[in-house]
Amino acid sequence: MNVYDSLEAAAVCRHAVIALGTFDGVHVGHRRVMETAMSEGKRLHVPTLVLTFSAHPLSVLNPLKEPARLATVEQKEEYIRSVGIDGLIMLPMTQELLNQSPEDFCACLIKYLAPSEIVVGTNFTYGKKAAGNTETLVQSMGDAHIPVRVLDLVEAPQSDYPVSSTVIRGLIAKGEMQEAMTLLGRPFELRAEVVSGDRRGRTIGFPTANMLIPPKAALPPDGVYVTGVVLDGKEWPAMTNIGNNPTFTRQYRRVETHILDWSGDIYGKTVTLRFYKRLRDEKKFSSITELVDAMKVDKKKVLLHFSAHT
Ligand SMILES: Cc1cc2nc3c(=O)[nH]c(=O)nc-3n(C[C@H](O)[C@H](O)[C@H](O)COP(=O)(O)O)c2cc1C
Numbered sequence: 145m146n147v148y149d150s151l152e153a154a155a156v157c158r159h160a161v162i163a164l165g166t167f168d169g170v171h172v173g174h175r176r177v178m179e180t181a182m183s184e185g186k187r188l189h190v191p192t193l194v195l196t197f198s199a200h201p202l203s204v205l206n207p208l209k210e211p212a213r214l215a216t217v218e219q220k221e222e223y224i225r226s227v228g229i230d231g232l233i234m235l236p237m238t239q240e241l242l243n244q245s246p247e248d249f250c251a252c253l254i255k256y257l258a259p260s261e262i263v264v265g266t267n268f269t270y271g272k273k274a275a276g277n278t279e280t281l282v283q284s285m286g287d288a289h290i291p292v293r294v295l296d297l298v299e300a301p302q303s304d305y306p307v308s309s310t311v312i313r314g315l316i317a318k319g320e321m322q323e324a325m326t327l328l329g330r331p332f333e334l335r336a337e338v339v340s341g342d343r344r345g346r347t348i349g350f351p352t353a354n355m356l357i358p359p360k361a362a363l364p365p366d367g368v369y370v371t372g373v374v375l376d377g378k379e380w381p382a383m384t385n386i387g388n389n390p391t392f393t394r395q396y397r398r399v400e401t402h403i404l405d406w407s408g409d410i411y412g413k414t415v416t417l418r419f420y421k422r423l424r425d426e427k428k429f430s431s432i433t434e435l436v437d438a439m440k441v442d443k444k445k446v447l448l449h450f451s452a453h454t
């Protein structure tokens with residue numbers, strides 16, 4: 145999959161079918177849009193492109209209100225690649241882009257890319273103040289004889305609301321990892337560098353890898369989780385604690401993971417942590433023995449989870 149950072153650079157891919165959107169998390173609804181674009185591309189014998197942005201518009205307009213990110217730019221690229229898309233246009237999110245009127249945005253698309261067709265969901269908006277919608281898109285593209293396919297939104301199972309990045313952020317913030325996994329179509333994945341902690345874990349029989357969490361990343365609430373750690377392409381069962389280790393004094397909030405039946409050095413490595421299930425709240429224990437006993441129970445639950453799911 146070729147990756148471009150401007151419409152000008154992507155002009156080598158004129159006449160493609162294009163899927164448009166922010167696509168944070170690349171959830172099941174986003175994938176429906178991309179897969180429809182791909183089958184249209186095949187039908188028309190042209191490549192398929194995804195046109196998206198490197199960050200949420202609020203990261204520029206009002207950073208304090210920027211929603212938590214479900215994926216880093218690298219993860220987003222990887223998820224889109226896994227759909228089988230031919231090319232990705234990842235436009236940097238800038239004030240200039242956000243100032244572009246819906247008409248100008250469409251004019252640039254037509255000028256540089258001359259799409260064969262465009263695919264979006266019914267809630268797609270674009271251009272300055274998100275003033276453009278599917279109706280304006282159909283009209284602007286229609287003037288240039290470019291068809292626009294507007295898809296009904298994929299709904300969450302057993303519910304009457306559409307899958308959206310916003311709903312998934314809410315589930316993660318409540319620790320509802322299984323529900324988040326259903327809507328994402330994969331477990332929620334946190335990707336970050338492993339940094340050193342207090343090196344106390346190894347002294348109590350449970351060494352942990354502490355992760356340096358990107359400041360804008362979506363994060364489940366404090367507590368203990370069944371997780372998996374991906375190392376060199378292989379997933380290892382793991383258990384993760386998010387919190388400030390209240391059993392000990394002078395602590396700070398961290399995300400730390402014990403990888404089951406594994407030993408090695410991953411300081412400085414970037415790893416992917418998959419969240420499967422919340423096990424319990426983080427607790428203040430009155431002794432280290434009680435903490436270790438609780439962690440042994442956690443470990444049994446992790447093993448049970450993996451034996452039931454693999
Ligand atoms: C699965 C798991 C569960 C944990 N549960 C708790 C807990 O309930 N309360 C607590 O104070 N610390 C808890 N911890 C954190 C341990 O106190 C911590 O791993 C240990 O102090 C090592 O810290 P270090 O990584 O900085 O060396 C948990 C850690 C793991 C991996």
Ligand SMILES: Nc1ncnc2c1ncn2[C@@H]1O[C@H](COP(=O)(O)OP(=O)(O)OP(=O)(O)O)[C@@H](O)[C@H]1O
Pocket residue numbers: 164165166167168172173174176177263264265266267268269295296297298299306307308309310311
């Ligand atoms: N559930 C869905 N089913 C089908 N298409 C969708 C769905 N959700 C979003 N889309 C489409 O996918 C593209 C990207 O949308 P966008 O990233 O704004 O998604 P979103 O999940 O609705 O995000 P947010 O919750 O932040 O509004 C758009 O074309 C949008 O219309």
